[in-house]
Amino acid sequence: MKDQRGQLFLLALFRTSRSIAAGMITIAFPYLVLRYRHYSPFQLGLLYTSAAVSTAFLGLLFGFLTDVWGRGKTLFLVGLLLPLSSALVFISSRLPVLFVATSLGGYSATGSLMTGGIGGAAQPIQNAVIADLTTPENRTFYFSILTFLSGVCGAFGALLARHGEVRHIFLYATFIAGSGLALLPFIKTTSVRGTLRRLHSKIVIGKFTVTGMLNGFTQGLVVPFLIPFFVIVYHVPKSEMAVYAFAGGLLAALALLAAPRLERGLGFVKTIAVTRGLGTVLLLLLPFCHVYAIALIIYLLTPALRVTAVPVQQTALTEMVNQDEIGRALGINQVARLGASSGGITLTGYLFNISEIAAPFCIYAVVMAANICLYFRFFHRSYGRGLSKA
Template sequence: MARAVRSLGQGALVVDLTLYLHSLNWSGVKIGLALSGAGLFGALLSLVVGVASDRLRRRPFLLVYEIIILICSIIALLTAQPLILMAVIIVSGFGRGANGAAGPFSPAEQAWLAEEVAPEKRGRIYSLNSALGFFGMGIGALIAILPSLLPAATGTTQHFANIPPSSYRPIFAVVGFATLINLYLLFMADEKYRGNHRRTNSHPDETESRIRRDENKMLFKLLFLNSFNGVAVGLTGPLISYWFALRYHVGPSEIAPVMAVTFIITGISALMTGTLTERIGIVQSVVRARLLGLVLLIILPLMPLYWLASAVYLLRSAVNRGTIGARQALTIGLVRDERRGLATSTNAVSMQLPQSVGPTVAGYLLSVNQFTLPFYIAAFFQGIYVLAYAKVFKDYNLPRSEMNNSQV
């Protein structure tokens, strides 16, 4: 439930944040730097949170995250001073579209979820959790139409280039309100986990060392593969609304409905992927979907009209991001219960560090009217990721229940 509520504000900001910054006369490079800084900050903090939440408890970290988001949303609502706004974006991760995840604190959230779900059900439940995030993002994207409606109410043109910055500010109030709801939900939630107290004599020393070596080896492979995926996502994801605006001269009133439908369809795809993992396995479900997504990524920048580009973007999001839950389930299955936080934080960091480079590069390319190059660079890295993922994790192509039993 908390993920769905949190995703409302995230969905709105995915559409409107870059357009808001554009209305403040920020350059493409400056916008990219802000989003890159947010990715870098989040990656470093994520690693700390993952390890610490294994040793302590999960809920306090999520409460801290919500308080940070609340403070940042209030500041962004009250001021557009460039340095302050830049700092707010970097600390909060606004505009990066985390699908309802708790930013750098998501390792604690994912580990908490795993503790509440039987191992054989994690593939389906993680996909359901991902789907709820996408559904919330869809509703949030509809809220992003608001800046286009406010100028219309005053009799001014709705073209995105003429929307004043003040019309975007109420979006931050939506973020703050959703955060207050989440704070209440988290305060009311009961956490059974009490921290990882080291167990004695549960494994002989030699056995424990071997298990850890095997786990670390798989985590390193995951880290290596995710670096390719992270670069691809960073080049095309955070600035997609900005790309639509520059390439097709559209604004919130055109972009928001497309994003809303895209997120909802992606949520449905996530549910279908959860079911598919039980039939053909986690790895094959991911690889087949990502290969189709790769083809659509190559086609997307070639579309001459906005509605065609929107249709391709929708399909690509559905098949590509619909696998998030399945990939999270695979990550959880690579290690034992007491190292869940480490596994999820490693997964997040290995994505976010390379991903943080993408917005700056893409922002520069867009500023010099290179509207296709970011997608082709991303396709190159995405292709490496998909092929390597299939090879590295071929032995893990099991239904969720079998995969967990094989690790006991």
């Protein structure tokens, strides 16, 4: 157990470096595209779309490699992509280069600062390693703690982005994300190997795939465009927006610490229903309130409500599939989520471009309500520790 905690500590440091870089990129990238290069919101949406599609397929590839090639080598390979992508943006911000960089780095911004919205192809392998190093009894706790630390560091990275010229932020992100690679040789991963056979957990994986698709579509509709929303509607400068992103990321990180208690008290399904239901109501109000202070409060609260249930959901998936199928299950889930998010991103990019600012938030509310109903249908009577409480 002591050695496992040491391995988790090293993994946390690796995630820390990536999260700081991700926080910096999350703030800098939309300003680079919209203000520095004067591209349109639709072009920003296309960049996010290409990143989401690329991350989906890279996540699936690395998910399969995790099970059949090994955790350690796959983790190092995927860890290279984020610093490589930010280096490309620093070298050139021409549109073709940005498409390549966003695809490699996964600048989909479909998650909060701590859930893989930047560099998200690394999420399946990281979660598989965490599952290896934990037990079902403490898994939600460690998912919460590690994601909390990533969130704090991502928020700190967002705050750092208020300083310095936009282009130089990508150089700093390159060195910070790259530094974490030095830790990977010291992380001793397990040698669980699967085979490319039919998945025994295909029914469970299928259910998570359907809900993941709807989650991804709603994320793509709204999450990448929250910062552009304030840039376009309220003309918030980068230095000010970075502070708000820091505060929102910090609140979201703190909210993750409530995940184990919520899992024990409400169970898997009701935790998702309560937190994401409240977040949906707030996001529906955002484009209609027309009061800057209220809009900021909504911006600060909604990331916390969206991510609080993430550790509970990760635990449920890793408990309900076979051990040697975890990497593939996580990869398939990510393909579904990010593949669907690309459609949401493209749609919102178009709607923002024609000044239909409120439409994506209304669509978000309808789809999220349907998805919550599916969680009850699929998982309310699932077997397993804490997965559903009547």
